[in-house]
Amino acid sequence: MxxxxxxxxxxxxxxxxVSVLIRIFGxxxxxxxxxxxxxxxxxxxxxxxxxxxxxxxxxxxxxxxxRVLDIFRTLKTQKKHYSTITTGTDAIAIxxxxxxxxxxxxxLRMIFTAxxxxxxxxxxxxxxxxxxxxxxxxEIASALLAKEDTVKKRLMRARKAIKKSDIQxxxxxxxxLPERLESVMEVLYLIFNEGFHSNxxxxxxxxxxxxxxxxxxxxxxxxxxxxxxxxYALFALMCFHSARLETKVxxxxxxxxxxxxxxxxxxxxLIELGNNTxxxxxxxxxxxxxxxxxxxxxxxxxxxxxxDTNWNKILKWYEALDQLQPMSSHQLTMAVICLQKEDYDGAxxxxxxxxxxxxxxxxxxxxxxKADYYFNIKMLEKALTNxxxxxxxxxxxLERDYLLKKKTKxxxxxxx
Amino acid sequence: xxxxxxxxxxxxxxxxxxxxxxxxxxxWGSKMENAGILRxxxxxxxxxxxxxxxxxxxxxxxxxEVKEIVGGFYLVEAEDFDTVQExxxxxxxxxxxNTVEIRExxxxxx
Numbered sequence: 001m002x003x004x005x006x007x008x009x010x011x012x013x014x015x016x017x018v019s020v021l022i023r024i025f026g027x028x029x030x031x032x033x034x035x036x037x038x039x040x041x042x043x044x045x046x047x048x049x050x051x052x053x054x055x056x057x058x059x060x061x062x063x064x065x066x067r068v069l070d071i072f073r074t075l076k077t078q079k080k081h082y083s084t085i086t087t088g089t090d091a092i093a094i095x096x097x098x099x100x101x102x103x104x105x106x107x108l109r110m111i112f113t114a115x116x117x118x119x120x121x122x123x124x125x126x127x128x129x130x131x132x133x134x135x136x137x138x139e140i141a142s143a144l145l146a147k148e149d150t151v152k153k154r155l156m157r158a159r160k161a162i163k164k165s166d167i168q169x170x171x172x173x174x175x176x177l178p179e180r181l182e183s184v185m186e187v188l189y190l191i192f193n194e195g196f197h198s199n200x201x202x203x204x205x206x207x208x209x210x211x212x213x214x215x216x217x218x219x220x221x222x223x224x225x226x227x228x229x230x231x232y233a234l235f236a237l238m239c240f241h242s243a244r245l246e247t248k249v250x251x252x253x254x255x256x257x258x259x260x261x262x263x264x265x266x267x268x269x270l271i272e273l274g275n276n277t278x279x280x281x282x283x284x285x286x287x288x289x290x291x292x293x294x295x296x297x298x299x300x301x302x303x304x305x306x307x308d309t310n311w312n313k314i315l316k317w318y319e320a321l322d323q324l325q326p327m328s329s330h331q332l333t334m335a336v337i338c339l340q341k342e343d344y345d346g347a348x349x350x351x352x353x354x355x356x357x358x359x360x361x362x363x364x365x366x367x368x369x370k371a372d373y374y375f376n377i378k379m380l381e382k383a384l385t386n387x388x389x390x391x392x393x394x395x396x397x398l399e400r401d402y403l404l405k406k407k408t409k410x411x412x413x414x415x416x
Numbered sequence: 417x418x419x420x421x422x423x424x425x426x427x428x429x430x431x432x433x434x435x436x437x438x439x440x441x442x443x444w445g446s447k448m449e450n451a452g453i454l455r456x457x458x459x460x461x462x463x464x465x466x467x468x469x470x471x472x473x474x475x476x477x478x479x480x481e482v483k484e485i486v487g488g489f490y491l492v493e494a495e496d497f498d499t500v501q502e503x504x505x506x507x508x509x510x511x512x513x514n515t516v517e518i519r520e521x522x523x524x525x526x
C-alpha cells in the first residue's frame with residue numbers, strides 16, 4: 001500500500017478545520033473546537049496505522065465535524081444553554097461550508113480575527129500560528145524564540161480579549177477593513193521574517209514559517225477586497241526572499257552571506273512569480289514599506305555576481321524606506337552597504353545614528369558591522385573588541401560559527 | 417509486540433508531530449507487511465473500564481489518570497524472541513519513553 005501523505009497535511013488541515021468549525025459553531029466555542037480537532041488527529045494517527053483512507057482530507061473533515069457534534073450533544077444533555085445547536089437540516093448547510101472556497105473564506109476570517117486590533121500586537125502572531133496554522137505551543141515557542149509559558153500566556157490573553165470585546169468572526173467591511181488588513185499584513189510579514197531572518201537553529205521550522213506566511217498571503221490575494229498594491233508587494237517580497245532560502249545554509253549547515261551563496265541555486269520560478277506580482281504591486285501612486293523592501297530584494301537577485309550588485313540603487317531604496325519608516329535596522333543596513341562601496345565615512349555616519357539596544361536579541365548584528373568597519377579602516381584592535389561583543393551576544397549557532405571564522409581570519413591575516 | 421507507555425492524547429503533540437509519528441508507524445507497518453510476517457494488530461482507545469476484586473468494583477479511567485497504558489499491539493510471525501527484538505527496533509515511540517513488550521503466543525498441543 002502507498003503510505004505517503006501530503007507534507008504538512010495535518011498541520012494545514014488543523015487550521016482549516018478550526019476555522020470552518022468556528023464558522024459553524026461560533027467563536028465562543030473555540031476551546032471545544034480545538035480539542036475536537038486535536039482528538040481527530042489522534043484518532044487518525046491510530047486508526048490509519050491499519051488502513052489509510054482513500055481520501056485522507058475528507059476523512060479528517062468528517063471526523064472532526066462529527067467529533068464536535070458529539071461534544072455538543074454531550075454538553076447539551078449536561079447543560080441547557082447549548083440548545084442552539086441542532087443537527088437536522090442545519091447539517092445540510094454545514095456541508096456547504098466544507099467546500100474549498102468556503103474553507104478559504106473561513107481561514108481568512110480566522111486570520112482577520114487573530115489580527116483584531118483589540119488583541120495585543122504581540123499576542124496576534126502566537127494566536128494566528130496556533131489557530132490558523134496549527135502550531136503547538138511548543139512549536140510557537142521554538143519558532144518565536146520565546147518561553148513556552150510566555151506563549152501560553154499570550155494565547156490566553158488573546159482568548160480573553162476575543163471574549164471581552166465580543167469580536168466577530170468575519171472580515172471587516174468599509175472603513176474598518178484597511179486598518180485590519182494592515183495588521184494582517186504586518187503579522188504575515190513578521191511570521192515570514194521570523195522564518196527567513198530567524199535566529200532559529202532549526203532549518204525546518206524556518207521553512208515552515210515562510211511557507212505559512214506565503215500561503216496565507218496568497219489567500220489575501222485571491223479576494224478582491226483584501227488585495228491591494230500593498231499585499232501584492234508583500235507577496236513579491238516573500239517570493240524574492242524565499243528564492244534564496246535554500247542557499248542561505250551551506251553543506252556543513254553554516255550560514256552563507258549573499259557573497260558566498262551559489263546564485264545558480266536561487267529558485268527561478270519564485271523569482272519569476274515575484275516579478276509578476278511586483279508588476280501588479282506598482283500600479284499605485286504611493287509605495288509602502290513592502291514595495292521598497294521588495295525592490296531591494298529584487299535588486300539583489302538581479303545581480304549576476306555579488307560584485308555586480310548595484311549598491312547605489314539599493315542605497316537609494318533604503319533611504320526611501322527609512323524616510324517612510326525610520327528604523328535602526330535600516331541605518332545598519334545602509335552602513336553595511338557603505339562598507340561594500342568602501343565609503344567608510346558614510347558607514348560611520350549611519351553607525352552613529354544607531355542605538356544598539358533597538359536590536360534587542362539581534363544587537364550582535366550591530367557589533368559585527370562595527371567590527372567590519374574598524375577592520376576596514378585598519379583599526380584591528382577595535383575591530384576585535386567589537387567582534388567579541390558580537391560573538392558574546394549571538395543566539396544562533398550558525399551565525400556564531402560565521403563570526404568566529406571571520407575573527408580567526410583577521411587574526412591570521414595580521415600575524416602573516 | 418505490546419506497546420506500553422504514554423498516550424499521544426496526553427503529550428500535547430502538534431498536528432505536525434502527530435503526522436510525523438504516524439508516518440513512522442506506516443513505514444514500520446509496511447516493512448513488516450512486505451516481509452510477510454504481519455499477522456494482525458490493533459490500536460486501542462485511551463478509555464479504560466476497570467473491574468477489580470471480588471466486589472467487582474468498577475472504575476472508569478482515562479489514559480491521563482494512569483501512568484502507563486497499553487496502546488495497542490502487533491501480531492507477527494517469527495522464529496524466536498531475538499528475531500522480534502530486531503523487528504521492534506523500528507518502534508516509533510521509544511523517544512517518548514514508551515516500551516515494547518514481546519510476548520509469545522502459547523501453542524497448545526492437540
